[in-house]
Amino acid sequence: MSDLIWFDPGLCLIGGRWQAPLTGQHVPLVDPSDGSRLAMIARGGGGDIDAAVQAAQRARDGDWGRMTALARGRILTRIGQEVLARADDLAQLEARDVGKPLTQARADAVALGRYLEFYGGAADKVHGQTIPYQEGYTVYTLREAHGVTGHIVPWNYPMQIIGRSVGAALAMGNACVLKPAEEACLTALAFADICLGAGLPDGALNVVPGLGPEAGAALSAHPGVQHISFTGSVRTGALIQQAAGANVVPVTLELGGKSPQLVFDDADLDAALPFLVNAGIQNAGQTCSASSRILVQRGIYEAVKTRMADAYHALDVGPAIQDRRLGPLISARQKQIVEGFIAQGADLPCAAMGAVDADAPDGGFYVRPHLFADVPPDHPLAQQEVFGPVQVLIPFDTEAEALRIANGTDYGLVASVWTESGARQMRLARALKAGQVFINNYGAGGGVELPFGGVGKSGHGREKGFEALFGFSQLKTVAAYHGSVETGEMT
Ligand code: ADP
Numbered sequence: 001m002s003d004l005i006w007f008d009p010g011l012c013l014i015g016g017r018w019q020a021p022l023t024g025q026h027v028p029l030v031d032p033s034d035g036s037r038l039a040m041i042a043r044g045g046g047g048d049i050d051a052a053v054q055a056a057q058r059a060r061d062g063d064w065g066r067m068t069a070l071a072r073g074r075i076l077t078r079i080g081q082e083v084l085a086r087a088d089d090l091a092q093l094e095a096r097d098v099g100k101p102l103t104q105a106r107a108d109a110v111a112l113g114r115y116l117e118f119y120g121g122a123a124d125k126v127h128g129q130t131i132p133y134q135e136g137y138t139v140y141t142l143r144e145a146h147g148v149t150g151h152i153v154p155w156n157y158p159m160q161i162i163g164r165s166v167g168a169a170l171a172m173g174n175a176c177v178l179k180p181a182e183e184a185c186l187t188a189l190a191f192a193d194i195c196l197g198a199g200l201p202d203g204a205l206n207v208v209p210g211l212g213p214e215a216g217a218a219l220s221a222h223p224g225v226q227h228i229s230f231t232g233s234v235r236t237g238a239l240i241q242q243a244a245g246a247n248v249v250p251v252t253l254e255l256g257g258k259s260p261q262l263v264f265d266d267a268d269l270d271a272a273l274p275f276l277v278n279a280g281i282q283n284a285g286q287t288c289s290a291s292s293r294i295l296v297q298r299g300i301y302e303a304v305k306t307r308m309a310d311a312y313h314a315l316d317v318g319p320a321i322q323d324r325r326l327g328p329l330i331s332a333r334q335k336q337i338v339e340g341f342i343a344q345g346a347d348l349p350c351a352a353m354g355a356v357d358a359d360a361p362d363g364g365f366y367v368r369p370h371l372f373a374d375v376p377p378d379h380p381l382a383q384q385e386v387f388g389p390v391q392v393l394i395p396f397d398t399e400a401e402a403l404r405i406a407n408g409t410d411y412g413l414v415a416s417v418w419t420e421s422g423a424r425q426m427r428l429a430r431a432l433k434a435g436q437v438f439i440n441n442y443g444a445g446g447g448v449e450l451p452f453g454g455v456g457k458s459g460h461g462r463e464k465g466f467e468a469l470f471g472f473s474q475l476k477t478v479a480a481y482h483g484s485v486e487t488g489e490m491t
Pocket residue numbers: 152153154155179180181182210211212213214215216217218220231232233234236237239240
């Protein structure tokens with residue numbers, strides 16, 4: 001592994017310099033595929049966060065803050081191109097660190113590059129407005145950076161989430177402090193190294209690895225931070241919102257979901273099937289927008305159950321580097337949580353299970369994917385986010401019933417509708433409680449360009465696409481009074 005890591009994983013990046021954490025402490029990073037130690041990473045603390053915030057503030061007051069949008073965009077585009085050129089290296093790191101099958105890890109690296117290209121291109125295209133107003137006034141709006149933005153990132157998709165949040169924040173001219181997850185932070189450090197190499201000014205991006213309740217809590221409570229974006233659990237999101245609230249700082253929270261796919265009798269099953277399964281097992285189900293609930297109209301329920309069960313029987317689980325359909329879960333703790341959920345399904349019919357490779361290392365955190373059938377909508381497996389390879393099948397009779405079940409959780413991140421009826425597509429797209437609705441597909445291939453975020457306990461604020469640029473900036477209204485030309489006077 002050490003030959004894959006071209007940077008020192010035990011350091012923080014602060015003000016353009018790699019430095020040891022002020023705490024003098026480190027924590028181990030574990031390879032989920034076999035439980036071995038990959039590296040020791042910095043256990044950053046409040047002092048490191050404080051230094052990072054100050055470095056970011058200096059960057060805002062200095063070269064980075066003074067740079068034109070065009071120049072910022074060019075740097076981001078260069079970073080994106082370098083990320084794409086190094087996609088294989090990044091994929092290897094992510095596969096080992098997250099336990100993600102190599103093909104999926106490479107797709108994440110390509111997405112990171114694409115985010116930087118997208119936001120590089122968008123940086124100089126965020127325009128204000130002129131607003132018709134009273135006689136004698138010209139009123140216009142300016143989009144301005146927040147200043148220093150904090151980014152608290154989880155372990156499931158480090159590269160994609162860094163791309164969508166840090167990429168958009170930098171495009172608007174913010175200076176960032178990034179706290180990657182303690183379980184997986186190699187690609188965050190690699191990305192920072194690539195940024196430096198591509199000419200990002202010192203302090204525009206600072207990275208402090210560390211534990212959530214230490215470095216993460218220090219960042220979310222720091223009075224020098226003007227915006228926080230967080231992706232992760234509801235519990236931690238609520239803590240971060242409270243901490244930011246004490247400083248009256250806005251937050252963008254993306255907190256997962258219990259996303260449904262609604263399959264109607266008239267659906268094209270051949271088209272739907274790969275999406276029904278893959279949306280549940282991608283990244284071993286450790287995906288905020290995983291589709292963990294499959295709602296199926298009674299007329300095709302048995303057919304869908306049989307075909308999904310066949311697909312499950314073919315699922316293989318093994319070491320990330322061997323690139324099976326599923327890798328291990330991120331940690332022993334996550335495996336324990338997911339197995340606890342599976343145990344709660346003991347009273348349900350299990351339609352099918354996938355298999356773990358016989359030669360998968362004993363120390364890895366592997367879980368067999370499970371498909372449960374005939375699941376009552378109020379069952380814990382139909383209500384709570386599992387964050388593992390577990391899907392439930394729920395039968396329904398009418399459109400109204402399907403909608404009630406689909407909207408009947410605390411979450412609202414993503415939903416999809418499989419039907420040939422255009423009118424039904426339109427009705428449900430409006431009525432579903434979700435930040436994204438897909439019609440006859442799921443996920444639309446990732447969609448760097450597509451605004452993403454939730455309602456309810458799935459969070460608030462939008463990342464991805466052009467919309468993110470509004471979240472990572474604030475609006476200033478300028479009202480200039482100049483009088484009229486007729487009088488040539490102010491009054
Ligand atoms: P999980 O429980 O799966 O680790 P979390 O939502 O707790 O998910 O973690 C996501 C990110 O939030 C990680 O970077 C983690 O270090 C960070 N984090 C955890 N607890 C806190 C906290 N109290 N304050 C700020 N960040 C935190």
